[in-house]
Amino acid sequence: xxxxxxxxxxxxxxxxxxxxxxxxxxxxxxxxxxxxxxxxxxxxxxxxxxxxxxxxxxxxxxxxxxxxxxxxxxxxxxxxxxxxxxxxxxxxxxxxxxxxxxxxxxxxxxxxxxxxxxxxxxxxxxxxxxxxxxxxxxxxxxxxxxxxxxxxxxxxxxxxxxxxxxxxxxxxxxxxxxxxxxxxxxxxxxxxxxxxxxxxxxxxxxxxxxxxxxxxxxxxxxxxxxxxxxxxxxxxxxxxxxxxxxxxxxxxxxxxxxxxxxxxxxxxxxxxxxxxxxxxxxxxxxxxxxxxxxxxxxxxxxxxxxxxxxxxxxxxxxxxxxxxxxxxxxxxxxxxxxxxxxxxxxxxxxxxxxxxxxxxxxxxxxxxxxxxxxxxxxxxxxxxxxxxxxxxxxxxxxxxxxxxxxxxxxxxxxx
Ligand SMILES: Cc1cc2nc3c(=O)[nH]c(=O)nc-3n(C[C@H](O)[C@H](O)[C@H](O)COP(=O)(O)OP(=O)(O)OC[C@H]3O[C@@H](n4cnc5c(N)ncnc54)[C@H](O)[C@@H]3O)c2cc1C
Numbered sequence: 001x002x003x004x005x006x007x008x009x010x011x012x013x014x015x016x017x018x019x020x021x022x023x024x025x026x027x028x029x030x031x032x033x034x035x036x037x038x039x040x041x042x043x044x045x046x047x048x049x050x051x052x053x054x055x056x057x058x059x060x061x062x063x064x065x066x067x068x069x070x071x072x073x074x075x076x077x078x079x080x081x082x083x084x085x086x087x088x089x090x091x092x093x094x095x096x097x098x099x100x101x102x103x104x105x106x107x108x109x110x111x112x113x114x115x116x117x118x119x120x121x122x123x124x125x126x127x128x129x130x131x132x133x134x135x136x137x138x139x140x141x142x143x144x145x146x147x148x149x150x151x152x153x154x155x156x157x158x159x160x161x162x163x164x165x166x167x168x169x170x171x172x173x174x175x176x177x178x179x180x181x182x183x184x185x186x187x188x189x190x191x192x193x194x195x196x197x198x199x200x201x202x203x204x205x206x207x208x209x210x211x212x213x214x215x216x217x218x219x220x221x222x223x224x225x226x227x228x229x230x231x232x233x234x235x236x237x238x239x240x241x242x243x244x245x246x247x248x249x250x251x252x253x254x255x256x257x258x259x260x261x262x263x264x265x266x267x268x269x270x271x272x273x274x275x276x277x278x279x280x281x282x283x284x285x286x287x288x289x290x291x292x293x294x295x296x297x298x299x300x301x302x303x304x305x306x307x308x309x310x311x312x313x314x315x316x317x318x319x320x321x322x323x324x325x326x327x328x329x330x331x332x333x334x335x336x337x338x339x340x341x342x343x344x345x346x347x348x349x350x351x352x353x354x355x356x357x358x359x360x361x362x363x364x365x366x367x368x369x370x371x372x373x374x375x376x377x378x379x380x381x382x383x384x385x386x387x388x389x390x391x392x393x394x395x396x397x398x399x400x401x402x403x404x405x406x407x408x409x410x411x412x413x414x415x
Contacts (some may be wrong), residue, residue, distance in 0.1 A: 003283045006143050008032035009155035009406055012134045012177060013168040014043030014243065016392055017378025018162030019117040019330065024403030026124040029410060034126045036320075037154065039133040039163075039172050044114040048085035050392065054359070057109035058084030058396070059389040060101035066153035066390045068250050069382040070189050071359035074394065080402040093194055102389050134163070134177065136368050137184060153164035153204065158373050158406050162399060164223070165353025165379040167193060174347075177382060178356060185370030186361045189294075192253040194384040195246045195391070197239035199343040211302045212283030213244040215243045216267035221255040230267055235302075239345060250354040252344045265298070266307075266334050274331045282327065286320035293319050293330070306333055358384040365405035366398060373409065377402035 009025050011018045014036040019233075024032045036043060047055060059066070067074045084103055085095045085359040092108035093116040105112050132152075137159065138145040145153040163177035178188060210235070219227040231244035241260060251259055268276050271405070277297070285292050289310070295305035307315060310333040311326055344350070347361045357380055361369055366381075377398035 005155060007156040008036050008410055009034045009158045009160060010144075010146055010154060011036045011160045011162055012146065013161070013163035013172075013380075014038035014128060014130070015046055015162060015164055016044070016395035017164075017402070018042060018160070019114075019121060019164055019378055020396045020399030021160045021375075021403035021406070023091075023117065023124065024119050025401045025407045026403075027124050028404055032410060034124075034405065035156075036121075036126060037132040037134055038128065038130045041130050041262070043057075043116065043128055043130065043297070046168060046173070047114045047117075048110050049168075049171065050110050051096075051389075052106065054104050054108050054112050055113045056102045056104055056389040056392070057088070057095065057113060058103040058393040060097050060103065062390070062393060066386045066388070067394070068194075068354065068384050069356070069359070070092065071362070071383045073364055075141075075367050077391060077401045078193075078397045080118065081397040081404075084389075084396055085122040086114060087112070087396055088348075089252045091120045095384065097156060099386070110341040111369060134180065135375070136180065144373065145373050155374070158375070158410060160375045160399075160402050160406050161380060162378050162402070163374075163380055165356050166191060166347050167196075167350040167379070169347055173353075173379070175353075176315070179221060181357055181376075181380070186357045186368070189355040189358050189382045190253045191355035192355060193347060193352075194250040194354035195352040195387050196345040196350035197236065197241040198240045198245055198249055199251065199345065200261075200339040200342045201342060202238040204339060205235055205237065205239075207301050207305050209237050210298055211235045212242070213298060213302060214267075215244075215264055216262070216264040217248060218262045219248045220260045221251075221252055221258045225230045226251055226255070226259075233263060233265075240339060243387045244337075247352070249344055249350070249382055251342060253354055261339050261341060263339070264335045265302075266359055271331060271335060272335060275327060277346045278327045278331060282322070283320055286318060288313040288315055288319055290319055290322070291354035294334075295324075299353070303369045306330065306337070309333060309337075350386070352384045353379050356380055358382050366402045367405060367409070367410075375402040375406045 011022045024331035136147045143155045164173035166175035216230045219226040232242045234241040310330040377394045
């Protein structure tokens with residue numbers, strides 16, 4: 001094979017991190033031939049779906065407590081690469097932060113984020129090769145060969161693996177490249193859906209499907225406090241959902257079978273205030289049936305659910321018939337509604353992968369320890385962030401770092 005037929009840098013996966021890596025590598029080493037190998041018919045399909053089509057691409061508050069996993073230097077990599085505002089500013093895309101610190105494109109359109117990345121890649125001369133599903137990486141003395149199932153072989157000097165994890169397989173990510181990387185000496189940590197709903201016993205959710213309510217969610221394991229967050233809680237047929245539940249999903253892999261979520265549905269009131277309110281309602285609505293006891297506070301489905309679950313009696317009795325201890329029971333439940341988590345969601349309903357290729361497998365430049373010349377970035381690594389722009393920030397920063405390191409290694413040789 002002539003040297004000219006060997007591509008300098010092949011990027012496996014044209015998602016968020018792969019596009020950032022390709023742009024950075026080609027910027028750092030303009031003479032290098034950089035090719036993105038993407039399995040789907042076009043690059044960046046997942047980016048279009050992010051942030052409900054608005055793309056929450058980063059967050060002002062980038063601190064380590066928003067990241068989980070075994071890769072140790074996440075914050076160092078984020079700190080040593082341009083901020084999302086700088087990176088996208090350099091691509092001509094304006095970004096703004098909302099009142100919670102979440103950064104979006106000023107256009108409010110994810111399509112403009114993908115467009116900015118593709119325009120830059122095109123301008124630099126990065127080549128997109130779609131419909132190429134990497135299935136195996138062979139190492140030969142003078143190059144790597146990436147092959148497809150049909151036997152096509154793509155020779156290259158360096159590889160950036162940016163093929164994502166298992167979450168949202170409808171956007172091309174089914175974990176197959178994680179499995180492929182095991183043949184290159186990689187090992188993985190425990191893998192499970194993150195930024196995802198959490199399943200609970202469906203019989204405990206009867207009547208609640210579709211209800212949305214603001215509250216505090218606290219995660220416990222065997223009585224030990226793990227994490228809490230305030231926000232909108234959503235109930236589905238068999239799961240709890242909403243951003244604050246999404247942010248607990250990564251705990252499932254560590255505490256499987258021992259994870260409990262406690263909902264405080266009156267986090268804006270202390271217990272005495274809630275009891276005071278219930279006593280007033282008992283006075284005001286004494287002649288109404290128990291069905292109306294909580295309808296001044298919650299949507300009807302949730303109001304009747306809570307009253308039934310707390311009092312365990314027919315709701316056709318008058319409100320005046322209940323006793324002080326029953327009011328207390330009800331207030332207790334409103335502030336401590338518990339659900340044992342029975343499972344995580346399907347990969348289709350998850351936004352992110354918790355777990356992945358272990359941090360031990362890569363060096364600080366994101367190069368594989370077991371095989372020099374292969375760099376990894378994005379969700380394929382064991383890093384998952386909270387909801388709020390943290391995952392895309394990791395994709396951009398790790399992509400830029402991998403692109404940079406890869407270009408350096410071509411310039412200076414493998415070390
Ligand atoms: C619905 C949804 C909404 C989200 N919203 C947000 C948000 O608003 N903010 C945020 O921070 N995060 C969000 N995320 C998470 C974020 O999108 C991901 O963490 C991020 O895209 C990961 O980037 P990546 O480059 O590692 O992988 P991906 O973006 O998943 O890209 C991987 C690419 O590799 C390709 N590929 C896979 N296997 C192969 C193969 N064998 N050969 C060639 N190509 C392959 C895939 O087709 C894909 O294009 C969301 C995720 C989803 C699913």
